[in-house]
Amino acid sequence: RSSDLQQARRELETRKRFEQDKSFAQEEIGKVLEREKLAANEHLTRAILREKAATEEERLKAKRFAQQLEEKERQLKKQDEFYKEQLAKLEDRSAQFYKLTTEQYQKASSEVEARFKRYEATPICGDLQEKILHCYQQNPQQTLNCSSLASQYLHCVNSVKRTMLRREG
Helix, strand or coil, X not given: CHHXXXXXXXXXXXXXXXXXXXHHHHHHHHHHHHHHHHHHHHHHHHHHHHHHHXXXXXXXXXXXXXXXXXXXXXXXXXXXXXXXXXXXXXXXXHHHHHHHHHHHHHHHHHHHHHHCCCCCCCCCCHHHHHHHHHHHHHCCCCHHHHHHHHHHHHHHHHHHHHHHHHHHC
């Protein structure tokens, strides 16, 4: 019996040691898990903070770009108004210049008409002139085909000149 009792004590001690070792192992595992959890939380917290900072930076960039865009639009609108104003001034000056030029032309035209009487002139050798023009239009690349008509026209013009010089002289 004593051996059974010793055997039971040894088993009890073994079981006690086993329970202590088990408890110690669970504590150690718990500590390791806690450290891992803390490290993961810290890593996650840093990642979240970095993301928040990046998001804030992007928001500020977007805001800055929006302000720059608004400023550019204001400048473009200002330039557009300036150029419209300049164009209106130029159109006004052009209209004034046109009016003045037209008035001056009318005045000069009236003065010339008053100084020189009008006379009507009839073209000399008009039928030949028409034939030559028609021939040139029909033969733009072969104008030599019209040389006989041109010769007749020159002869006609010279004949009229001589007749007029005889009348005047």
